[in-house]
Amino acid sequence: MSGIAVLLVGALLCFYGIRSLHLAVLAAGFGLGWLIADLFHASLATLFLFALVGALISWVVTTLVFKFSAYFIGGLTGAMAGAKLAEVVQRGDNNWAVSAIVIIAVAVAAAFLADKYRARALLWLTSIGGASMILAGLGRTTDALAFLHQPNPGWEQVTSTLLWIALSVAGWIVQRRLFPEKLGIQTDEGSRR
Incomplete structure (x- = not known):
């Protein structure tokens, strides 16, 4: 259940995240809370609690x-x-300090990118963040895919990373084709008018 x-939520963020900022905020906050709690092998109830609190705090x-929403969403998805x-x-036992440094560094970089490049950066960030949630969810659904959740x-590690990249690119392609108006992309129909 938890993996599903x-x-x-990861699929929603990965393939539909650029469509609605509210949806992106809720999904990113949910995912951030979940993934941070999951780094330290929390129980299912704790994972859902962290995820729901993350979604609520992110949205509030x-x-x-709201003026800084692109910056904030970029930071969340970057985290x-x-x-x-x-x-x-x-490796297996995650270090709080190393995890915090990596999460904060990526979050800050992503926040600045989202603030500067708005929709185009958010397109990438929602795709990457959603892909990470999809893999975490798949890794929890069956023992055969557990390596996607915690790769050795x-x-x-190589397979998990390649799948993460492939899913991120797939999310980027889907969102780009579904929501060109959000990105300011000219479609073939728009250029014929």
Whole structure:
């Protein structure tokens, strides 16, 4: 059950995130709370609690500072990508300090990119963040895919990373084709008028 919930929220963010900023905020906050709690092997109830609190806090803060929403959403999705990156680069027992440094560094960089490049950066960031949630969810659905959740060094890390990249690119392509108006992209129909 837990893997499926994260998988669905990740798919929503990865393939539909640029469509609605509110949806992106809720999904990114949910994913961030989940992935941070999951780094330290929390129980299912704790994972859902962190995810729901993350979604609520993200939405409230973004609503209060809507002027800075692109910056905030970029930071949230960057933190999700940072949490996945921390999981990929560390071995089994994750270090709080290393995880925090990786998550904060990626979050800050993503926030600045989102603030500067708006929709185009958010397109990439929602795709990358959603892909990390999809893999975390898939890894929790069955033991055969557990390596997607916590890859061991070697082929599992390489495979997990390649799948993360492939899913991110797929999310980028889908969102770009579905929502060109959000990105200011001219479609063939628009250029014929």
